[in-house]
Amino acid sequence: MYRTLIALMCALYGSFAMAQATDPNLGRNLAAACAICHGTNGVNAGGLPHLAGLPREYIAQQLRDFRDGKRPATIMHQISKGYTESQIEALAAFFAAQPTR
Amino acid sequence: MSHPMNRREILKLIAAGAASTTLASCASTPEARKPLARVIVIGGGYGGATAARYLRLWGGNHIEVYLIERNTNFISCPLSNLVLGGSRQIDDLTMNYAKLRELGVIVLNDEVVSIDASKKRISLKKIADLDYDRLIVSPGIELMHEQITGYSAEAQKRVLHAWKAGPETVALREQLTSMRDGGVYVLSIPKAPYRCPPGPYERASQVAHYFKQAKPRSKVLVLDANEDIVSKKGLFLSAWNDLYKGILQYVPNQEVRELDAMTGTVKTEFDTHKGDVLNVLPPMRAGNLARDAKLITHNNRWCDVDWLSMESTAAKGIHVLGDATLAAPAMPKSASMANNHAKIAAAAILAQVLGEAPNPQPVIANTCYSYVSDSEAVHVTSVHRYDAEKKTLLTVPGSGGVSSARSALEKAYADAWARNIWSDTLG
Numbered sequence: 281m282y283r284t285l286i287a288l289m290c291a292l293y294g295s296f297a298m299a300q301a302t303d304p305n306l307g308r309n310l311a312a313a314c315a316i317c318h319g320t321n322g323v324n325a326g327g328l329p330h331l332a333g334l335p336r337e338y339i340a341q342q343l344r345d346f347r348d349g350k351r352p353a354t355i356m357h358q359i360s361k362g363y364t365e366s367q368i369e370a371l372a373a374f375f376a377a378q379p380t381r
Numbered sequence: 382m383s384h385p386m387n388r389r390e391i392l393k394l395i396a397a398g399a400a401s402t403t404l405a406s407c408a409s410t411p412e413a414r415k416p417l418a419r420v421i422v423i424g425g426g427y428g429g430a431t432a433a434r435y436l437r438l439w440g441g442n443h444i445e446v447y448l449i450e451r452n453t454n455f456i457s458c459p460l461s462n463l464v465l466g467g468s469r470q471i472d473d474l475t476m477n478y479a480k481l482r483e484l485g486v487i488v489l490n491d492e493v494v495s496i497d498a499s500k501k502r503i504s505l506k507k508i509a510d511l512d513y514d515r516l517i518v519s520p521g522i523e524l525m526h527e528q529i530t531g532y533s534a535e536a537q538k539r540v541l542h543a544w545k546a547g548p549e550t551v552a553l554r555e556q557l558t559s560m561r562d563g564g565v566y567v568l569s570i571p572k573a574p575y576r577c578p579p580g581p582y583e584r585a586s587q588v589a590h591y592f593k594q595a596k597p598r599s600k601v602l603v604l605d606a607n608e609d610i611v612s613k614k615g616l617f618l619s620a621w622n623d624l625y626k627g628i629l630q631y632v633p634n635q636e637v638r639e640l641d642a643m644t645g646t647v648k649t650e651f652d653t654h655k656g657d658v659l660n661v662l663p664p665m666r667a668g669n670l671a672r673d674a675k676l677i678t679h680n681n682r683w684c685d686v687d688w689l690s691m692e693s694t695a696a697k698g699i700h701v702l703g704d705a706t707l708a709a710p711a712m713p714k715s716a717s718m719a720n721n722h723a724k725i726a727a728a729a730i731l732a733q734v735l736g737e738a739p740n741p742q743p744v745i746a747n748t749c750y751s752y753v754s755d756s757e758a759v760h761v762t763s764v765h766r767y768d769a770e771k772k773t774l775l776t777v778p779g780s781g782g783v784s785s786a787r788s789a790l791e792k793a794y795a796d797a798w799a800r801n802i803w804s805d806t807l808g
């Protein structure tokens with residue numbers, strides 16, 4: 281019952297807000313895996329796209345497009361398939377909020 | 382370090398203001414500036430250096446972080462095969478710990494000789510014992526030379542593994558450059574699991590590339606103890622077929638059991654092979670420090686961990702990272718993984734110290750690029766998510782994969798991966 285309620289709320293209000301409410305470090309922890317290519321907190325050290333400070337919706341849309349095969353890629357189509365929709369939202373929100381340095 | 386009297390109060394104080402993602406930017410009362418815990422990290426390779434850096438990035442001054450490394454410099458194994466191929470120099474792969482020091486990590490150039498888990502204390506070679514609240518060990522691997530008859534200390538002066546980047550890498554390159562044209566380079570690969578599954582096939586490609594340029598009558602003979610190419614099979618086979626036909630020969634099911642350094646011979650169960658340069662990779666296990674601290678739980682080789690925190694299943698308060706761990710299913714022993722393990726551990730330790738809820742579902746991603754020549758590369762990637770039922774990290778169905786084909790673009794991305802993982806690990 282409780283679970284269905286939560287699922288419903290997630291569906292209604294967007295699971296990102298829920299996830300954030302339960303774990304303030306969710307985005308940070310997920311995004312840490314991207315740093316080996318995109319740089320710490322998305323600030324790139326050279327040769328790959330900078331993610332820090334990009335618009336949240338742009339990042340989320342790119343990840344969905346990679347996942348759905350709409351944007352050609354060498355590797356991101358394979359990586360983005362590893363994340364749920366709410367994790368994509370959390371990743372996008374985290375990088376969008378980072379200073380571009 | 383810890384102050385049991387008022388620690389709880391400090392924790393409450395921090396917890397109250399801990400909605401922000403970086404603790405460095407929250408509560409800054411005088412009490413809160415005192416470190417809440419001392420974390421000692423042993424091993425300044427990919428796992429350890431990343432853990433030290435992220436404990437400071439995420440924990441700020443709340444965590445006192447020591448990093449203990451016996452070598453003065455960090456020398457990257459990734460890209461070290463390019464030194465053998467001739468397109469990189471060892472200096473390009475040699476870095477230092479200056480930026481970690483700037484971040485407040487106390488970096489000590491020393492060797493840890495023992496760990497006393499009950500006293501939470503470590504002993505070192507040069508300086509006095511140190512106490513810790515939490516310990517992280519990322520000691521890398523040990524090579525099990527004793528598993529191969531004749532691979533004595535004396536033989537190891539001639540027959541190199543070069544599976545820890547540094548002087549051996551340079552020495553092996555010298556053996557290759559001074560070999561006669563028409564000579565044979567023998568690379569033997571142990572049974573999986575070993576450090577860096579695609580690494581030996583990348584190395585074979587790099588040496589073949591060098592021979593093709595400089596000594597076209599020479600041969601690369603790959604003796605694989607495994608029944609097939611362990612990683613990126615199709616991509617390596619097509620590179621070898623297109624680029625190194627007649628130079629590189631691959632033979633599976635050839636477990637080297639014996640070698641003679643003087644005559645340059647290796648013996649497998651049924652066959653004997655001769656080479657001008659022998660490069661024998663013995664089986665591998667977790668580093669001696671892990672063994673001595675009784676962290677090895679599996680097969681006398683690897684350390685089991687709780688994948689939510691990287692804490693050893695054998696010793697409370699000690700976290701194990703990187704190649705030393707008993708890998709989760711389909712997880713390679715790679716720099717990418719060691720770096721990711723470190724972040725799971727840093728987050729878990731901070732959550733514990735600050736009284737926050739731990740991350741219930743870590744998700745990490747592996748990528749290993751391999752250079753098949755000086756101008757093209759291929760990759761393998763996978764995403765691993767914690768499964769609460771199975772209590773381990775499992776690959777996310779449908780995710781991951783390998784390159785569609787080798788390319789110059791992926792060579793550029795491989796270079797970029799290296800730049801970024803170096804700066805993410807060392808600052």
Ligand SMILES: Cc1cc2nc3c(=O)[nH]c(=O)nc-3n(C[C@H](O)[C@H](O)[C@H](O)COP(=O)(O)OP(=O)(O)OC[C@H]3O[C@@H](n4cnc5c(N)ncnc54)[C@H](O)[C@@H]3O)c2cc1C
Nearest residue numbers: 424426427428451458459492493521703704715716717719
């Ligand atoms: C040829 C080659 C190519 C590779 N290519 C890639 C690649 O392209 N991509 C990839 O992801 N991975 C690659 N790898 C794998 C990668 O190097 C390892 O997986 C990674 O180094 C593991 O990190 P670690 O922290 O476990 O160990 P290490 O990086 O080896 O660090 C261990 C450190 O601990 C120190 N240490 C040990 N014991 C003590 C002690 N008692 N006191 C003080 N210090 C101690 C050691 O000196 C060492 O610096 C490659 C490996 C090789 C050999």
